[in-house]
Amino acid sequence: MVDIARRCYVKGSTDAYDDEEFSRMMLLDACFILSVICSKTFKMKYTGNQTPPTENIDGHRCVVFSGSSDDKADPVVLWYHEHLGALGWANIFRDMFLLENQVPYEVLRVLINFRSDVGNEGEATMNGFVHFIVHRQMTSESTSKSQLRPSHLLEMYRTSFLRFDSNQERSEKAKFRVDGKNRFTNYTHSCRSTTELRAKGIHFKSITGKYLTDIDFKSFCIFGRLEIPSRVITPSAKAIFLNLIAYEMSPHTPNDFSVTSYIGFMKSLINHPDDVKVLRSKHILLNKLNSDEELAKMYMEISIPTVNNAIFMSVQERIQEHYNSRAKTWITQMISRYLSSSWTAMGLLAATLLLVLTFLQTYFTISPRSGK
Known part of the structure; x- marks a missing residue:
């Protein structure tokens, strides 16, 4: 796993760390990210053979969850609020998607799958989390996407943001x-x-x-x-x-x-x-x-x-x-110029009516009715 993670970085950029230091750094960063993801996704407790509800979204199996749950009831959220403050907690989601903070997706996938024996529930959790962050106000129409695993969460965010056609x-x-x-x-x-x-x-x-x-x-x-x-x-x-x-x-x-x-x-x-x-x-x-x-x-x-x-x-x-x-x-410009306000519209109508009446008066003056 260490070799796989090292290959995700520019060659030579991780040489300053031996395998133990590098593994510890990956473990701490990945566990921090996954604790945030799981605190937002799992608002219900599942026991025995129960599994969280899932939905096929954009070609991926995603855990379905609601963003309207009360964060104050979550012990992880309470811990973050206590140690980081409300502002620090709010900035966590921004920092998770900064390019310099990315952790290899393969590391996240392996670790999150340790918490469940149910298929690829861990990947479904991450898919659901990113999908919610990107589309929390949107519908969930299924659209086929690239089935390749992303390199990190930022690439997953980008993939969810796009439609691959x-x-x-x-x-x-x-x-x-x-x-x-x-x-x-x-x-x-x-x-x-x-x-x-x-x-x-x-x-x-x-x-x-x-x-x-x-x-x-x-x-x-x-x-x-x-x-x-x-x-x-x-x-x-x-x-x-x-x-x-x-x-x-x-x-x-x-x-x-x-x-x-x-x-x-x-x-x-x-x-x-x-x-x-x-x-x-x-x-x-x-x-x-x-x-x-x-x-x-x-x-x-x-x-x-x-x-x-x-x-x-x-x-x-x-x-x-x-x-x-x-x-x-040109019609739009005419409407915008002459009908942009009620006073302008009334003035135009009055001018048009006056012009019509003047024309009729002139016509009947030149061509009076027969028999008079």
Whole structure:
């Protein structure tokens, strides 16, 4: 097991530790992580042949649990509160997903399976924990995912965050190369803020999909609709986003840059707190921060590396096509300009009525009725 764990790190980076020191370090770190996971997942006591309820979620067997249980009744949670304080306990979940704090998944799997003789209940517990952390506000529709074991919890978080659809990925990448046009330029210039898009008649709608690749855009006759999955933004979101980006930028990792592209897409929609207000009012961003200003600042402070990824190419191109269409946007602009308030609407109606009456008066003056 020691050799397997060492191979998970950069060659030579663990040479300073002998096998006993390295094993002790892995054991302490892994047991700390697993104690947190189990304290959140097992709120009921199982005896004899009883097993916790499980559900097939995203191709994995997951222990089903509720996040609404009273943490104060859990002795592990009480111990953490006593020694770390409430703030320290709250930061544990953020720190568990920092790139520098990752413990090899194989170590976690072996240790957690010691506590149960029931199949792969330990892995199901970890799957359920990460799934809940990522999708606590989402539905649990089953979607096939990669069956490869992750390297660590951060990769498991990323896997749960994404939808792996190889056909869709190939289709999007093919569109990037088709017909020799400068499609990357079009993609870059199509990044518009929420306020700009609304001015062109593009509405926003939250959808029940729980994966970032569920983002879609639909263009209708006189308006468009951008559909985005809901996301809870907690105080730890920035740290987790930055670590997911760092992980995707690291060597020997899945370099499809999906999370980086998603964060960049959302960042392009938010240039001002008013943009956040729109997305919050549509339940796309469930803001757990202090204000819309703080959330807007968070996105603006995240630096996105330049990546050659076309995961949202089709969506961005359809948005740009609708944005540039005068036929589809002029009615929206007229409504926005002249019917934005009741007084403006009444003024326009009065002016139109006056114009009609003037026309009728002129017509009957020039062409009086016969017989008079």
